[in-house]
Amino acid sequence: MKITTLTPFQFRLATSVLYSILHEKKSPDEAFSIYFRKVNVCNREQALVTRVVGDIMRRLNYFLKLLDTTVDKTASAAGIDRLVHIWHVINNLHQTEGARTEPLNVAEIKLLNHELKKNKALVDGCPEWLETHGEYELGERWPAERRALAQAPKRFIRVNTLKTTREELIRTLLRSNVTSREVENVPSALEILTDASLFKMNAFSSGLFEQQDAGSQMIAPFLDVHPGMRIVDACAGSGGKTLHLAALSKGKGVIIAMDVAEWKLKNLKLRAKRAGAFNIETRLIDTSKVIKRLAGSADRLLLDVPCSGLGVLKRNPDIKWADTASRLSSLYAQQAEILENYSKILKVGGKLVYSTCSIMPVENELQIRNFLNRHPDEFKLEEACTVYPSETGFDGFYMARLARIS
């Protein structure tokens, strides 16, 4: 998209959303939906404001360093106005006139920016803990991934093949002036090229598509499902991948979607209804018995485990500024526990996919290696794949498919 100087209205909107995220601790999604519902914003304005807020949130530490030249209070309302002014300066745009705060001293910001640009990790919006972690985990690969994760995400949708085809959906979208294009190697995906409010479209409410990153759309097909199978999606959340599994199984057989969060399963049911996916059953995991009862019953099992989210920083940059570092070791333990206990759900001869939205080997290859070391005669690795943002332009994911051999 072409970026331009914000109008005073767009400026106010961007600073309000930022205030809501930084001060009121709302998630970016929540903050956007509050403000975009409250005021009448056209699609282009919505896209521009999302871009500005996203850019600032992805590289918050860098923007705050630039802010230090002019004020010392970082996240005050005036400080937030200045962050948005800085966004204009570093994008070589005129600052918004008529904003509540005075425009900044451009020469001063540019001089400091020149100095700061020597620190590549800072320019990519990488906090120190993440730089250390990324270098340790990925070595020489890390700088390219760090850079890719600092970019604005592309918009992808997944075609619901229970209701339409990719070609048909391209035409349907075009009739509403939304341009899209196919994504190489991801047959279910379309990239959206127009600033459209997708959720307001009839095509969305009638279940023709779901918003889902193209990398994430590689996971359900990796499970090698066929119509008629008994599939368990054990960490289904609100069902992004469950719905994809339902489409791949052509609505035949059964998909048991489980999670520990009841509200997510309620959401999943609504989405399944919209998608016309009638072979999904939901089950809340409220005791360990729910898992034990399913022992040896599934042809296919998806374990899309809770993870750091370090592969999806483009879309969820707040992960960088939250207490993620201190939660990592308990996440690793949780992943290992889920893999250990839930893998028993699989039949002999069945297959499971372990997946994360992280590109860090400690949550991925290492978990699989440790698991296989504990179960050398029971499971074997068929295939594993990491989707790297630097190579694909997608979010980052890992998936490993294991077969149960005894």
Ligand SMILES: C[S@@+](CC[C@H](N)C(=O)[O-])C[C@H]1O[C@@H](n2cnc3c(N)ncnc32)[C@H](O)[C@@H]1O
């Ligand atoms: C990565 S998210 C799943 C996303 C989902 N598969 C999708 O495609 O939208 C991980 C999910 O695991 C759930 N979870 C956390 N602990 C769990 C547990 N012990 N058993 C099952 N699910 C769990 C979380 O509530 C969360 O919804």
